[in-house]
Amino acid sequence: MVTLGETDSRVKYRKQSEERDHLPEETEMFEITDFTTASDWERFIARLEDAIHDWKLPRSLPETTFLKDSFVTGKWKECNSDITDVPDFEYLIKRLYLPAAYAETLEAAIPATRSDPPRLSSLSKTCFSVNEFPALFEQMLSMENDFPNSATLHPLCRWFGLADFLVITASPFNQIDWQVKEDRIKLIQSSMVIAVANTKCPIPMFLQFGELSRLMFVGVSEVAGFRTLYEIIDLERVPDRMKTLSGLVEIFKDKISQRAEEATQLIKTSIQLTLELNPDEVDFEGLSDELIEDRKPDGLGCLPFGPSEFDSFVLRLLASWPNANADAIEDTLLHSDLDPLQAPKWAVQLNLNEGSSYRLSDTLMNFAKQVHKKETVQSYLEFLERDIADANAGDQATAVLNRLTGEGDERLRSRLSKALYSRLPTFHLPVPIDAESLNEILAYLFPDSELAKDEQRVFPAFSERSESAFKTIKGAPINSLPFRLALTIQFVFDNYGGLLGVAYLWHEILLELRYRWENGHLVPGVEAGMPNHGSCLLNQKLQMLNCCIAKREAGRVAAAASNDALAPVHSKSPVYYDGVDADVTDDDDEEDDEFFDCVTDDSGSLPGEAQGPVAQKPLKPEGRKELLGTLTLLRDTGMPLYVPITQESAPMTEDMAQEHLERMVATDDDEDGRAARMRMQSVALVSDMSAFKAANPGCVFEDFVRWHSPRDWEVDSAGGEGHLSERMSQAGSAWIEAWDSAEPKSVRKQKRLFDECVEAEKVLSYLTLTIGGVFRHALPMLLQAGLTKLFDEMDATEISPPCEKGAVLKSVSRLLSDTNFSWLEYEKLIKLVRLTEQIISTHRTLESVAKKTRDLPDRDGFRSFLRTMVEARQLTAIPGGARSPLGQCLAAIFDQRNQRSSSREGSPPIGTGMDEKGLKKRCLPAPSLKEFILRTVAPRPYQFSRPGVHRMYTSIRSGEVRIAGAFTEDLMYG
Amino acid sequence: MADTPITTLKLLIIGESGVGKSSLLLRFTDDTFDPEVAATIGVDFKVKTMTVNGNPVKLAIWDTAGQERFRTLTPSYYRGAQGVILVYDVTSRSSFQKLEMWLGEVDAYANRPGMVKMLVANKIDNKKDRVITRDDGLKFARKHSTLFIECSARTADNVPTAFEELVEKIIQTPGLWEQNLAAKGVNLDDQTVAVEAPCGGYCSVL
Numbered sequence A: 001m002v003t004l005g006e007t008d009s010r011v012k013y014r015k016q017s018e019e020r021d022h023l024p025e026e027t028e029m030f031e032i033t034d035f036t037t038a039s040d041w042e043r044f045i046a047r048l049e050d051a052i053h054d055w056k057l058p059r060s061l062p063e064t065t066f067l068k069d070s071f072v073t074g075k076w077k078e079c080n081s082d083i084t085d086v087p088d089f090e091y092l093i094k095r096l097y098l099p100a101a102y103a104e105t106l107e108a109a110i111p112a113t114r115s116d117p118p119r120l121s122s123l124s125k126t127c128f129s130v131n132e133f134p135a136l137f138e139q140m141l142s143m144e145n146d147f148p149n150s151a152t153l154h155p156l157c158r159w160f161g162l163a164d165f166l167v168i169t170a171s172p173f174n175q176i177d178w179q180v181k182e183d184r185i186k187l188i189q190s191s192m193v194i195a196v197a198n199t200k201c202p203i204p205m206f207l208q209f210g211e212l213s214r215l216m217f218v219g220v221s222e223v224a225g226f227r228t229l230y231e232i233i234d235l236e237r238v239p240d241r242m243k244t245l246s247g248l249v250e251i252f253k254d255k256i257s258q259r260a261e262e263a264t265q266l267i268k269t270s271i272q273l274t275l276e277l278n279p280d281e282v283d284f285e286g287l288s289d290e291l292i293e294d295r296k297p298d299g300l301g302c303l304p305f306g307p308s309e310f311d312s313f314v315l316r317l318l319a320s321w322p323n324a325n326a327d328a329i330e331d332t333l334l335h336s337d338l339d340p341l342q343a344p345k346w347a348v349q350l351n352l353n354e355g356s357s358y359r360l361s362d363t364l365m366n367f368a369k370q371v372h373k374k375e376t377v378q379s380y381l382e383f384l385e386r387d388i389a390d391a392n393a394g395d396q397a398t399a400v401l402n403r404l405t406g407e408g409d410e411r412l413r414s415r416l417s418k419a420l421y422s423r424l425p426t427f428h429l430p431v432p433i434d435a436e437s438l439n440e441i442l443a444y445l446f447p448d449s450e451l452a453k454d455e456q457r458v459f460p461a462f463s464e465r466s467e468s469a470f471k472t473i474k475g476a477p478i479n480s481l482p483f484r485l486a487l488t489i490q491f492v493f494d495n496y497g498g499l500l501g502v503a504y505l506w507h508e509i510l511l512e513l514r515y516r517w518e519n520g521h522l523v524p525g526v527e528a529g530m531p532n533h534g535s536c537l538l539n540q541k542l543q544m545l546n547c548c549i550a551k552r553e554a555g556r557v558a559a560a561a562s563n564d565a566l567a568p569v570h571s572k573s574p575v576y577y578d579g580v581d582a583d584v585t586d587d588d589d590e591e592d593d594e595f596f597d598c599v600t601d602d603s604g605s606l607p608g609e610a611q612g613p614v615a616q617k618p619l620k621p622e623g624r625k626e627l628l629g630t631l632t633l634l635r636d637t638g639m640p641l642y643v644p645i646t647q648e649s650a651p652m653t654e655d656m657a658q659e660h661l662e663r664m665v666a667t668d669d670d671e672d673g674r675a676a677r678m679r680m681q682s683v684a685l686v687s688d689m690s691a692f693k694a695a696n697p698g699c700v701f702e703d704f705v706r707w708h709s710p711r712d713w714e715v716d717s718a719g720g721e722g723h724l725s726e727r728m729s730q731a732g733s734a735w736i737e738a739w740d741s742a743e744p745k746s747v748r749k750q751k752r753l754f755d756e757c758v759e760a761e762k763v764l765s766y767l768t769l770t771i772g773g774v775f776r777h778a779l780p781m782l783l784q785a786g787l788t789k790l791f792d793e794m795d796a797t798e799i800s801p802p803c804e805k806g807a808v809l810k811s812v813s814r815l816l817s818d819t820n821f822s823w824l825e826y827e828k829l830i831k832l833v834r835l836t837e838q839i840i841s842t843h844r845t846l847e848s849v850a851k852k853t854r855d856l857p858d859r860d861g862f863r864s865f866l867r868t869m870v871e872a873r874q875l876t877a878i879p880g881g882a883r884s885p886l887g888q889c890l891a892a893i894f895d896q897r898n899q900r901s902s903s904r905e906g907s908p909p910i911g912t913g914m915d916e917k918g919l920k921k922r923c924l925p926a927p928s929l930k931e932f933i934l935r936t937v938a939p940r941p942y943q944f945s946r947p948g949v950h951r952m953y954t955s956i957r958s959g960e961v962r963i964a965g966a967f968t969e970d971l972m973y974g
Numbered sequence B: 001m002a003d004t005p006i007t008t009l010k011l012l013i014i015g016e017s018g019v020g021k022s023s024l025l026l027r028f029t030d031d032t033f034d035p036e037v038a039a040t041i042g043v044d045f046k047v048k049t050m051t052v053n054g055n056p057v058k059l060a061i062w063d064t065a066g067q068e069r070f071r072t073l074t075p076s077y078y079r080g081a082q083g084v085i086l087v088y089d090v091t092s093r094s095s096f097q098k099l100e101m102w103l104g105e106v107d108a109y110a111n112r113p114g115m116v117k118m119l120v121a122n123k124i125d126n127k128k129d130r131v132i133t134r135d136d137g138l139k140f141a142r143k144h145s146t147l148f149i150e151c152s153a154r155t156a157d158n159v160p161t162a163f164e165e166l167v168e169k170i171i172q173t174p175g176l177w178e179q180n181l182a183a184k185g186v187n188l189d190d191q192t193v194a195v196e197a198p199c200g201g202y203c204s205v206l
């Protein structure tokens, strides 16, 4: 398969210098003399050749030239293969190429191309017949993709201008530590040379060696009887010779010809200097102080916005000289023509730092991440409670307790009833939130308390957004208690010991809620009325608690009214624990039956109190509410029909309703199931029937139907006798069953459908959550607050942010709807929030920079330019460079004298020479990166060889120089 | 496995008491008519599988009581419903006049964006007592952008069509329903999906 002729054994090879101080001109011949034992090696070469054959690489590349910037705009393609079956030669092979769609064929472009600057290629063509000039050389000479502006582009494209090449890298299975052995690299490289020659592979093949991040390669290509070797030098110490263009040109010439003075070929160069401005790092007349001021941690009741640290973006000014005559430019250590202010081409690019963190999006993400924490709040408190066998322990505990409870203060603070003192855990460790901060927090949450009145603090409030879609979010009203709870949890989480702090806070909140329930104070900041199933569960639970408190208070007021002798309910002495106010009920007083509010009565629910024998047929009607029109009883003519006082329907939170539905779903889908469902739901119906019977002694079922379901009482058109509808008259129906089972009983005597004591305890025990549960229940409100903040900021900015409010709202309302929470969608949302946050802050900072910059020529024009730059974040050419109005603005903001940075180290700014056109002299920072491309067409190895293409790319930044050279030699006349 | 439903849809039937909601459901599920079917207490439901474009679709249909006194639980029934059938009785003007109130409830409680609404005029067999014309119904439906159909639970006229149209419309609405994740049949009380959700989810069937 592999034929190794005599010529192949004379493989030439460039020594890859591992020692840093070796300069590239040292070459070395490598001779392979013995192949008899190299069977694995031969097989490796065969596999390489197979891969090239398998991919059906064309014999020669199509004659194409790639369009301007197609390296950046085009879609690169990749083919992958590997060599696994040759011991110690396990390699991955990749072909990376830009499909010809991004190129124009030479044929079509010939007239244009020929007249254009790439004179080098037309010059070189003299040595070839037109069709022979290899496409590979065309690529290396093309200037359309010099300095591609892309961070993701493969470095070989940037360095050598290649649009199609192979790279082999050691596979993870490769056991040989070839990275450090130079011989090994030589061996692989010579294999490549053989494979490329045997297969007539039209594209270069590279070996990547060393650590991947070091980006070290060697490569070879062989086309039209030319062999090009590709090599990289990467030095940390920059030799003086490599610091300047003039030095580099010398090196380039040395490489091409041993006798530099003989090299008369025209050397063309493209140069690009990159100047960076990071407004976060330099001081614009106190700008950074302002920014820091802006970024200080936010207090209670706010959400943060903006970068959490500096370095969120960098503004790059790219000054370039495309296709200049290398010998005509003087760039030595003593003098340089390369003044960015004189560069013919300018472009700017705003780069956002992908990795930097932003506070609003971070807040939303970190908060949501806590929902999976499974530990209970209690377990955190136990950590605080842990016994210390210390003599002082008791004292300490009292001290802490006093601080916690505000003991010693005459007025009882709202948040704790004395009854609870005994239940308070005794904390030995310092509590995570000091008493003062805790008071402030509680004042924020419970503004109706004495405590809050003492504090007299005004807390920031969110203003409600006008977007109607906000209402579809299952959260709680803006600035309501649940809303504030979410903000407070976030605040404590960030500032007071993370989860431990939140556990402690939640514990305090539960104490407060219990205090309010036990003392009959409504919880402030909670939507009135029945639990709103369109809101989040936490909101519903708090509404439920308030329903309980309100109901019991109403009961107490009514009871007090019914018996003046009783002590007022709001007695100063706190009620330690009251189940049902056993001392209140006094049923004998019949006159009180007409309480308008039927809920006042609750004696029946006391489990201890046996239901006394109720008169079967009370003579006296009970629990009448009002007359039902002019209707009279059917049997007892003349007796008016009364609407009874009925029990209010029980408030239900969504999870209760859910449970109820589940019980129903659990029944069968048949007649029995249907009956069971009816029974399950007929409690309220029976209660109504009982009350009706009590209010209308002597009534019959028909009377009840006339009130309860009038459509089922059919009266003939003549207006005579009425009768039950067919469906109601069915004996044995659930309705008749219910009627028969209903005892005449006014609601006062009935078992209550809603027992506020039980329900309140249920709410309080429900709220005894895991720490993750606390975050989970607060997340909807945090998102509401977060979006409000985000939208407010979006409204305040002049740029159009990348996020569409409607879509964001839709996504959040879907996330919080009860069907499915998708983490993927959440992450997507947060990413969008982050980008919006970044763009808005970046624009804000740039605006301040512009504002602070003295003598900005065209302020308005520049501001609108900043807007588009932030919005598009694309490389923007500045036609006219430093001479254009825009260029002058850019020069002004880059001008170091407009910045007060003293600590910035580095070489003195260049380009301080006076502008010959009398433009204002600017003092630009030293370039952070200099890039040079040198190109020429010259004979090598001998003067009589055919001329080949040579190219050398150099990048210089502080502490690194990298040279990527491609040098061609003629194999026919070499 | 072939007849594993591709999805389970939740439908809700609402409207004044006595307009024939339970009768319509009974006609659809059992193809019978029983004039003695009791007035609904609270809410009732039936399950039926039907085929849409060759795919089995499971329907969980909730039949609510029209009577005022039973309405407290209703908000929770609306949640997760993909379709609502709003019924009136062509022989009862008051049942027609109350439609606005019912639509108000739908808008207040239904939480599925894109939920499909269908207006159904029932009892068209009773020509003698009819007071609401087809035109009245059409006008209302157009005004509130709902589907509209006239039918009779007694004679079975248009009843299957009504349900089919509604289900088809739901299936055509993107994002309104989810394909069953597992190939297993969906239990009505299958909540495992929701367990990991950080925001406390419930099964959409209920």
Ligand SMILES: Nc1nc2c(ncn2[C@@H]2O[C@H](COP(=O)(O)OP(=O)(O)OP(=O)(O)O)[C@@H](O)[C@H]2O)c(=O)[nH]1
Binding pocket: A725, A726, A727, B015, B016, B017, B018, B019, B020, B021, B022, B023, B024, B034, B035, B036, B037, B038, B039, B040, B041, B064, B065, B066, B067, B122, B123, B124, B125, B126, B151, B152, B153, B154, B155
């Ligand atoms: N003529 C006629 N009568 C019907 C039709 N549908 C229902 N009915 C009758 O109307 C009455 C009420 O029907 P239901 O199905 O119980 O009504 P509903 O809407 O379920 O009532 P609630 O459960 O109280 O809300 C019954 O007596 C039925 O026989 C119909 O299509 N034509």
Ligand SMILES: [Mg+2]
Binding pocket: B021, B022, B023, B038, B039, B040, B063, B064, B065, B066
């Ligand atoms: Mg019914």
